[in-house]
Amino acid sequence: MVPVLRRSGVVSIDTAEGDYGQDVGLKCKVLPLWAAQDVLGHRLNLSKKEYATLWRRLEAVMGPGWAHRDGSVTPAGLIGMRTGRGAATDRLPLLLVLEARESGRLRLCGGAVDTRRGRAAATVARLLGCSAAAGERVLERLEDQGLVLRVRLRTGSGLSNRSRLVVPAVAAAHGRTVAADDALQDGAEALEPGFSDPDVTAGPGEAPGTDTDPQVSGVPVADATVVADSDVAAALHTDHPPVVSRSGSDELSGGFSVEGRGVDGRRPDRACVREDQAVDRETGAAGTGSSVAEGGPLRGEQPKESPVDEWAAQRAAGAGAGGRPKAAVWETAQQQRRVGLPADLRLRVALGPVSWLWERLSGWQQDQVEAAAKAELMRLTDVGVASEGAPRLLADRLTDRLRETGGEALVTTPYGWLIRRGLPQRQTCSHRKCDDGVRLDTGEECENCGNVIHLRRALRARTCAEVDRELPGLTDGERQCVLEERLREHAAVEAEDFVWRRERAREQQARRDAARAAAAEWAEAERAAVAAADTVRQALLCEGCGQPRAGGLCETYGYRRRTETLIAEAGLVAAAWAADLTDAAAVAAVRAAVRACLEAAIRMAQDDFLRAADPDGLAENPDATESALAFTALHTLEQSLPEYHSSALDQLGRTPEADAEARRAYKTEQGRRWYRHNPHGADAVTVATKAAHTARERAAEYLLAARLKQLREQAAARTEQATAAPWTERSPPAWWTATPPGR
Template identity: 40%
Template sequence: MVVPGGGRQQERAVAGLSDLRLRVALAPVTWLWLQLSRRQQKVALRSVERALDVLAGIASPAAAPRLLASRLADRLMEAGGKDRVRDPMGWLLGRGLVQRPACPDVRCDDGIRLDTGSDCPTCGNIVHTRRALRAQITALVEAERPYSDPATRRAEVDRCLRKETVLEEQQAQSRRVRTVREVEQRQQAIARRRVLEEEAELARWQAPCADCGLPESAGLCPTCSHRRRTEKLVGEAVDLAVSVRADLSDASAVAELTQQCEADTHALLAVACERACGADADPAWVAFTEPQVAERIRNERRSAALRLLLQSKEAVAEADAAYQAGLRRGGRGAEEAAEQVAEEAGRRAAEFLLRRRLGELHSVRQRAAARPIPGGVVIDAA
């Protein structure tokens, strides 16, 4: 009996699904949804989603709906059409959605490779292997029973083949069990590692501040983090000033100038922060502002150190040499180009001298920290 508007009703039954993948996959069996209850549809949808996930892992997520639709269409044709399906729910879960590998290859479905759509080569190899095994057993039986009648030899060949088939199936089952066990062990190991990582992350977030002890600060609260950043920038600003002003061969002079620069820099920082935040500013706001002000002071000290080193004999000699080399090239605008080259050469020389003096400053402090200097003054290593 044909139901008027049945085609449109079938289309609406599947079109009501929100997931496009499900609508594409179930397109060949839209008739089925009219015969399933809501509870059965929920169960069937879960099975469809699992089948799509498996196909996505074998082929690709984009191809999975099309592959499942093709499988359902083939299984429906195999059953003889929808009129031959007496139990839609049982047919869908037991036949339509089930992958049927004809060989141990997980990509095989009824002898077809799911990822390529071509004939499964493993199935072909199995057929070839079985034919070779039959020929081998037949030759062995004929050699053992040369005078037996053909029917007896065929019966013996079949018995030996069944024995080999049972043994092969037992071995395959052992391999499948071993594979399943290995997969479960890997999944358990991944789950254990995930739990350990989550516990470590939780412990890290719950760790108190290493400086002030504030709980649940992930090891360092924002205020102490700003303070550490400020101290680092102040130290760099002090080093820049000392490296170009101090006699690096005199450890006592270096220590004295370092103490003076530290006091001056902290005073400058306090004045600049008060000017930027106000006298009665929130301490948290002041702590946030201090690193930015300290970075500006550090950059200004670096620029001043480079300007001072640009006037050094080494930088001037490097610039003059570059200027003379530029003039010798000749051509239009040679003088302007030589001046630009000289400026770049002087800047590179000043940056090199600054790096060298900073390295010498650190070496002086390390040597002073290793032994007390005359007068009992001990310099802390930077």
């Protein structure tokens, strides 16, 4: 329990140590109570007697009971022994005893409430911050335990009146009792009939049985918001059968169930008064009659609109014209206001010092303040404040601002004060972590603010010295005037310089934005040009087979061209070590031998593929077959080329140049100062051998790169001298024309 209280940020707990360093007690400090001691007008700013009274009340209500060292025993409170699910929730409503009268009666909430639950349940729900249904369940549990009673006041007619909530323990403490027959245990009491009803008639609250449907539709008697209590709403009116329900509006009549006169109070006309007049089915009867007949159809006519629809239309029109339904909307909006702080623990800690101001806000204002508090917590986290310490820091800021104001009682506009003065950060310098001269991340004084103060003091001292030197004969008043004038001039110059620097920064930012926009536009144009070029390239025919939209080269001929390139590269790598580079014939012979060897390997791989593939599938799609054969050739070359490269490095590593490089590296490693005492030792020989091997590999790689460069230059020179035949006119190699067996 102690770690949970410490993490909540609401209670500060210190341990008391014994003689041997063991924990012998706890010192708990409720931080909201402690912070409210110096706040004028705060609800928690109580005197010592008030604290003692509050403590005794809490003991009597929810204290678990304990034994003191002097032998005295404090018994458990009314709900102190309550455990299990909902125990903590059931304890909170009993705090209403703080406002209970001597008779035990509790003050219920005002305004519009949920009539299905009752005002007592609504009071408990508002205290807990939950729905009326949940409040009613809590109230029922308290009633089952005998902790509270819902009492009905009796009227002279014997009908039940509004309900009241009573705490019997408070009444008993003041020597009063609550009548048991006044307590309502299970909803409204059943009405006692005053007469003995015959079997064929309907009893109280019961519609008489009938075999025919009612001829007139029933309408609501009153708005639901004006019913006193759901438990007794049915007992406040005489029971009537639904067949004779009136079809007029409450606004036109006096609300009596047997009314038959018009709105002017005149006597009703004879029954046939409207039957003697012409009737227009579109506009209704032209004559006037009773309030029931006005606007309604005659006998035998079909009604154009039911009375219920007319009543609903009248209510909608009244709402649009600023009638009473708008008040219901306002009451609903007011019910959305939360009495307690937000459920988020971080916000509860941060807004704890201004809980009284929070209660004075409307629902919309509470949402705005909650959003502003979340944004401020996020800003504190961004400037380097730990996430778990940001709520406490914001609470300290609000406490300091309240102390500057003089307490919550002097705040006349809570919303404006919280948004514009309480929550925002006030930077007294240019540092982003400065708040009223204090660093947010370290809690120490802001060094930048100290520098600003130091510079201002130095400026004032320098100006004073200049005034004394230039005008030595001035009096104190004249000297002060001159000093203030020069300081104002300096402040004006600084302000002008600040404006100039700000304008310059804006111009630079505008130039950067323009350059960034130009770069983005250029990049977009480049992407568009590349996309257009790619579109044009994709529309080109294949150079080898003429396939349309092949991007200049189809898949098959692309594989074949890459294969030819790898064959030429393998020939150059082999000629780099096997032939005299100055003898063109020797180089050509080596390249021809390599080509023949690789073509033989390609044919073997293609034959293996053709034997493994399905002949019918190959015959059905010859283009795919050609592409697969070309890819097989390319794959064979990609596996063979590393072997040629490795062989070339191995052969070039045995050349005199590589041997000389290896010997130099070996001697250099042996001659190092840490091997001079024993250059032929095991360690020295091992390191020297490794260095010689590395030098030999580097020499071989260099020789291979140099010889390949020389061979490529010679091949390029011969290509420029000879006119190359077009790609389509060249005779293809034998491995290009491989065909499946049996074709």
